[in-house]
Amino acid sequence: MSFQGTISRAGGTKVKRALGVQAALEWAFRTEQAQLELPPPRDITDEGFGFGLEYVLLKRAALGCKVDGGQHKMGSYTHPDAEVIAATVAGIPDSLGGKRMAIRVAELARAGLTPDWMPGVVPRCVPVETKNNQHGERATTIVVGTERVKTRGKWRTVELLACPVTWRPHPEQIASARRGYADWWQALNWVRDWLTAGGMLRDVEVTAGMPKVRPWGDGS
Incomplete structure (x- = not known):
């Protein structure tokens, strides 16, 4: 998935590239090869609900001045929006799986995969x-x-x-695979909400589009 950069309208208004959250994650981790930098452990007095927007803001500030993205990735350059997406993933709260879920989300995005919910499998x-x-x-x-x-x-x-x-396979294996998919979906939903609410993406707009919440259907 190559990034096309921004297009200027008359008057200089930018047109951002619209991507669903899964596509945005795959662009950040697979195309731009953003690295998942997990925050250090919180103080033991903290409640451990993740790092959220404040961590992303620190990452944004660390990026410094803006660098415009070109059509193709060159050398070791990583688009700043990809860095923000990666930082947001690193802030997935403990209630949604914390660091372990962040690693899972990043690895799946880097591989261009969706969690295996065992489609079509019947015990x-x-x-x-x-x-x-x-x-x-x-x-x-x-x-x-x-x-x-x-x-x-x-x-x-x-x-x-x-x-x-x-x-x-045992019915519990299928149920476990589908619980894993549901947990991943909840994490993506959190990432999407933070990215859309934060307003820190310069060239990418994360849309409301999400993967199917229950791709196996209601009758399973």
Whole structure:
């Protein structure tokens, strides 16, 4: 995703490039290769709700004077807006996952990926273990008891066999993957709100667009 810079209208008003928050993150971390600089640990007396806008303001001030972005990334230059986006991600509050979530958001954006919510996966009941013999693949059975039966006038003891089964993938695996997606979505929603409210982006405008909140649908 190449950054096209700004366009000037008559009178000098800038037209910012409009990007959804996921696209903005991918531009910052993947195209501009912004680095995630996590803040140092807070004082133990602090409540630990993240760093928010004040940290981003410090990062903005550290960037110094404005440097206009060109069409293509050159050398080690990183667009200032990408730095602000990265600083905002670094400030994800502890209530939304804190530093761990910040790293996850940045890594997914850098790879151009969305969290795997296991689309189309349906749990299947399968044998716990199978074995192969001359007759092909067979489910492994276990003895669960005995029973006395009468055959041809004689009483015999026979083993009662059962095939242990399980669900694969387990429903909890699917639920966990989808909780992970939902947590990522909440973090992106927080980043979007801070970027739109902060007004610190010079050439990028983060729109209201968001990934689907429940891409697996309401019936899952």
